[in-house]
Amino acid sequence: MSLSVDDVRHVARLARLALPDDEIEALAPQLSAILGYAEQVAEVAADDVEPTTHPFGLADVMRADQPRPSLSREAILAGAPVIDGVRQVDQDRFSVPRIVAEEG
Amino acid sequence: MAAAPITRLSAAELSRHLASGELSAREVIDAHLDRIAATDGIVADGDVWTGLHDAGEGSVHAFLSVTAAESRRQADEVDRQRSAGEDLGPLAGIPIALKDVLTTKGTATTCGSRMLEGWVPPYDATVVELVRNAGMVALGKTNMDEFAMGSSTENSAFSPTRNPWDLTRVPGGSSGGSAAAVAALQAPLSIGTDTGGSIRQPAALTGIVGAKPTYGTVSRRGLVAFASSLDQAGPFARTVEDAALLQRVLQRHDPRDSTSVPHADVDVVSGLRDGIDGLKVGVVTELQGEGFEAGVADVFAASLRRLEALGASLEEVSLPHAGYGLPAYYLIAPSECSSNLARFDGVRYGLRVDAPTAEEMNALTRAQGFGPEVRRRIMIGTHALSSGYYDAYYLQASKVRTLIAADFAAAFANVDVLVSPTSPTVAFELGSKTGDPLAMYLNDIATVPASLAGIPALSVPAGLAAPDGGDVQLPVGLQIMAPLLDDAVMYRAAWAFEQDLRFDASPTGRCAVEVDR
Numbered sequence: 001m002s003l004s005v006d007d008v009r010h011v012a013r014l015a016r017l018a019l020p021d022d023e024i025e026a027l028a029p030q031l032s033a034i035l036g037y038a039e040q041v042a043e044v045a046a047d048d049v050e051p052t053t054h055p056f057g058l059a060d061v062m063r064a065d066q067p068r069p070s071l072s073r074e075a076i077l078a079g080a081p082v083i084d085g086v087r088q089v090d091q092d093r094f095s096v097p098r099i100v101a102e103e104g
Numbered sequence: 105m106a107a108a109p110i111t112r113l114s115a116a117e118l119s120r121h122l123a124s125g126e127l128s129a130r131e132v133i134d135a136h137l138d139r140i141a142a143t144d145g146i147v148a149d150g151d152v153w154t155g156l157h158d159a160g161e162g163s164v165h166a167f168l169s170v171t172a173a174e175s176r177r178q179a180d181e182v183d184r185q186r187s188a189g190e191d192l193g194p195l196a197g198i199p200i201a202l203k204d205v206l207t208t209k210g211t212a213t214t215c216g217s218r219m220l221e222g223w224v225p226p227y228d229a230t231v232v233e234l235v236r237n238a239g240m241v242a243l244g245k246t247n248m249d250e251f252a253m254g255s256s257t258e259n260s261a262f263s264p265t266r267n268p269w270d271l272t273r274v275p276g277g278s279s280g281g282s283a284a285a286v287a288a289l290q291a292p293l294s295i296g297t298d299t300g301g302s303i304r305q306p307a308a309l310t311g312i313v314g315a316k317p318t319y320g321t322v323s324r325r326g327l328v329a330f331a332s333s334l335d336q337a338g339p340f341a342r343t344v345e346d347a348a349l350l351q352r353v354l355q356r357h358d359p360r361d362s363t364s365v366p367h368a369d370v371d372v373v374s375g376l377r378d379g380i381d382g383l384k385v386g387v388v389t390e391l392q393g394e395g396f397e398a399g400v401a402d403v404f405a406a407s408l409r410r411l412e413a414l415g416a417s418l419e420e421v422s423l424p425h426a427g428y429g430l431p432a433y434y435l436i437a438p439s440e441c442s443s444n445l446a447r448f449d450g451v452r453y454g455l456r457v458d459a460p461t462a463e464e465m466n467a468l469t470r471a472q473g474f475g476p477e478v479r480r481r482i483m484i485g486t487h488a489l490s491s492g493y494y495d496a497y498y499l500q501a502s503k504v505r506t507l508i509a510a511d512f513a514a515a516f517a518n519v520d521v522l523v524s525p526t527s528p529t530v531a532f533e534l535g536s537k538t539g540d541p542l543a544m545y546l547n548d549i550a551t552v553p554a555s556l557a558g559i560p561a562l563s564v565p566a567g568l569a570a571p572d573g574g575d576v577q578l579p580v581g582l583q584i585m586a587p588l589l590d591d592a593v594m595y596r597a598a599w600a601f602e603q604d605l606r607f608d609a610s611p612t613g614r615c616a617v618e619v620d621r
Contacts, residue, residue: 008483015442015486016449017479018467027483033542034484040431041500044507051502052509053333054363055319055558055588061362075226081456082222094451099462 001039002032110135111289115198115346118292122186122197129179129186129197133241136199137172140243140290143268146170153244156214156221158263165265166275166285168204170244171211175199178241185239195349196239201285201294204245205252206232206337207326215328216250216260219473220454229326230358231295231337238353243291246281250475251445252302252330254278255547258538259477266534267310269578273531276306276547279340283310286340293350294340299331300433301526301551303338304563308526308581311565311607313347313598314340318589319558320365323358331440332363334433334555344564344599348372351591372595380600381415383593384519390426391524391550391583399569403580404525407566407601411523414600421519423511428504429553434545435488435501436556441478442485448473480541509557516587521597524550526563526581530571550583560591564598565607 003011008028012019019027073092080089088095110132113121121127141148144167145159151173158165182197202208205215207225214220228236235242249259257265257280265280267273268288275284279296283306286294296303298316307314315338322337329335339350357368387408392401412418450456450469457468474482488497515522528549537544554561563581570577582601586594 003487007487011483011487011490013467014490015482016446016463016466016470017474017482018464018471019479023479027480030480030541031483031487034434034480034545035487037542038431038434038497038501041428041435041504042496044425044428044500044504046500046503046507049503049506051499052506052556053502055509056365058320058363058365063359071226076452079223079226079453081450081452081454083456083458088456096451097458097460097462097465 001035003028003035111139113292114343115195115292115341115349116343118198119194129182129241130176132197133175133179133199133243136243136291137170137175140167140170143288143290148172156262161271163266164268164271164284164288164290165263166246166281166288166290167201167244168214168216168247168262168281169212171242175241175243182239182241193238195353198240198293199243199291200235200240201243201246201282201291202232202235203248203279203282203294203296205248205297205328206295207328208232208242208245211245213245213328214262215252216248216262217473217475217478218261218455219448221261223454225326227326230323230360231354232326234353234356235295240293246279246285246294248281249278250478251328251441252278252297252299252335253441253477253481255301255305255544256532256537257281257306258534259475261475264534267531269311270531270576273533273578274309276309276527276531278302280306282340283307283312283314286310286312286342292341293346295337295350295354296340297327297335297337298555299334300437300555301548303340304551304561304581304583305527305547307340307563309531309579311579312340312342313344313562313564314338315347315351315562315591315594316554316560317351317355317591318370318560320363321355321368321370321589321591323356323361323364325358325361329444331437332444333440334437344595344602345376347562348376348595348599355591367589370589370591372592375592375596376599378596379415380411380597383416383521383597385411385416385418385597386421386515386519386522387418388426388522388524389420389422391553395546395549396525396528397530397569397572399530399571400525400528400580403567403569404582407582408523410601410604411597414604416597419519421515421522423508423515423553425504425507425511426553429508429556430545430549432501432504432508432556433548433552434484435497436505438481438485439488439498440485442482442489445474445478445482477541505556508553512553512557512559512585512587520586520593522585524583526550526583530569530578530580532571554585559585559588560594561585562594562598564602566605567607
């Protein structure tokens with residue numbers, strides 16, 4: 001299939017990638033070529049074939065429902081992103097920019 | 105003192121010298137640290153040597169960081185345990201290099217990406233725990249294509265690794281740093297990860313042994329995920345025996361990895377020397393011919409004659425769906441990549457680019473943190489998984505995967521192992537394929553089918569050949585594939601082949617990197 005520049009812009013939004021216009025334009029023919037190659041899989045008649053995602057068919061692996069120690073809060077928060085020398089942690093939580101707009 | 109320079113010895117030889125007291129673990133570590141400093145262009149400064157920034161055209165640049173002080177401390181500890189008469193495993197005190205996609209507690213793990221520059225994991229990957237429990241001493245973390253996406257190590261955000269056989273050429277990828285470290289005698293052993301060939305192809309291009317174990321037998325916990333249904337860690341070494349010794353340590357069931365199989369404990373060591381008289385070897389029709397360089401084809405033909413001379417019987421075997429392996433792979437791997445790499449959103453670790461809203465922060469962080477190839481694969485995968493396309497792309501590719509696995513199962517009903525060239529080309533020049541993603545992807549044509557089927561496969565040095573249109577002699581690898589969980593038979597075949605060929609796996613004399621420091 002052939003992807004238009006608008007298609008690529010839509011996919012970039014879905015992927016949360018703020019790509020500049022020149023990269024969007026360069027990606028349209030590249031992605032079209034790669035997908036065009038990959039679309040050969042459609043030649044295979046496979047309607048009645050089960051898909052494989054694990055060579056041994058392992059699925060829904062459970063462990064005993066017992067509490068066990070995990071990494072400490074401090075160890076996890078120590079990896080938080082740093083902006084201008086300030087680790088983005090507040091009140092023992094990761095701090096992030098506003099997600100929900102203020103009611104107005 | 106051992107007769108040969110310490111860095112030329114195999115892990116098995118080092119193990120004997122350590123056990124006899126002829127060498128101390130500290131001497132062994134120091135020799136390898138010196139070798140890294142001399143050949144990687146790292147200025148040894150302080151406790152942790154940062155090799156993130158390439159030292160230039162005369163260096164291999166296999167390492168992104170070297171934990172010199174900690175490595176020496178661990179070596180001293182092994183020497184202390186040995187002198188106290190403690191019972192040590194065969195690999196205690198042996199240096200090892202770790203691909204920078206494996207988490208290491210207290211040591212930076214970048215995955216070759218700006219996204220994780222400076223991030224220090226709070227835990228060791230299970231394979232790192234296993235290596236440490238065996239007494240091995242980590243030297244540091246090795247360079248790689250960003251998040252393991254690539255076939256040349258040119259996609260590293262921290263400059264490419266160069267092939268020790270010819271510093272103008274790539275070492276293959278994505279585990280190019282781990283392969284080059286072993287080929288350049290910086291370490292006798294290293295760990296890489298293989299999703300579509302990322303251990304086998306660099307092993308072939310650098311003239312060493314590299315193995316992808318059966319999927320599910322080596323824990324993925326702490327292996328930063330690229331394509332979860334394919335990713336598998338495995339060994340690099342200069343001898344088949346060394347690779348087997350390391351793989352023996354890695355294959356363990358891990359209840360903390362939900363894809364780990366219960367019967368993971370495979371013994372690839374005991375039967376290593378049993379020979380291949382009467383072994384049935386299948387030659388895969390679809391993994392040769394068009395697209396394979398003439399020199400590679402010649403070495404492969406000679407390898408088949410050698411196997412026959414060793415008592416193996418050859419037969420041509422067809423894997424009818426193998427040709428669909430690469431197209432299926434380039435839907436499955438990017439799809440899983442786009443899902444896995446969604447976790448890099450600027451919130452919990454790594455880079456954050458400040459912005460007024462969370463969505464802008466996510467999108468700006470991801471655009472700046474990921475390099476061009478990672479962005480491209482996320483785009484392919486996001487499109488392939490988007491509404492209306494899933495059935496035609498990921499689902500159809502997963503069905504093709506079933507058919508490829510069935511092709512292998514049918515073939516293994518008649519033969520013990522399958523063989524092909526590991527890579528269609530010898531090591532190519534830096535920059536020669538970076539402008540054409542599809543051309544780069546085609547380098548994985550022979551390795552991807554085994555990845556999709558989950559079967560074990562390794563690459564063993566098969567000889568030297570010139571590239572098409574060139575005259576420099578470069579390594580060629582023989583790929584040996586085996587049935588699920590029968591990793592042992594491919595090691596047995598590789599060992600017999602290696603003993604007969606007597607390939608000199610160190611690029612001495614043909615390499616710009618001098619062996620003796």
